[in-house]
Amino acid sequence: MNYKISELSLQLISLLLGFFIATILSTMPSQTGDWGIIASSIVVTLNEIISKIIYKYYNNSKDLFIYIINSIKIGIIYGFFVDAFKLGS
Template structure:
């Protein structure tokens, strides 16, 4: 009885952790995808570079303020939002390195 309970509870905890890890990886790759969209679409005309950079910086600062001033409310949603933000920043750095080489 006790061993069945322990095994079931361990499996439940591990499944929950893998679910959160999967969501984190998906949100990071979604942020990376958004970064590739943001870096290619405004560059078609050539004159939207500064405006799109200002929008991206403003978006990142607003998300950072929401995440770090909210406390413990909606912890998982804020982690996913932060992972999307990290994915966007990582994608923009990768695009910058591609352009620099």
């Protein structure tokens, strides 16, 4: 693993961006109505569709854009996970 500092920092920023997007997506439906479950299921479905496309066609690609998209997806799922713990406690 020979990461450059700029690539690592871009991945960390995109991970935090995904976490921020998850926070936005989890608070907007609760303000507008009771659409939280539907919105979360749509986001998770889109996440899985993007994963299927990326891992089907770009399986051995070392492209930085693919890593950034993957980090954003991980941040979104992690953000939903943390929000679920906040709601459960």
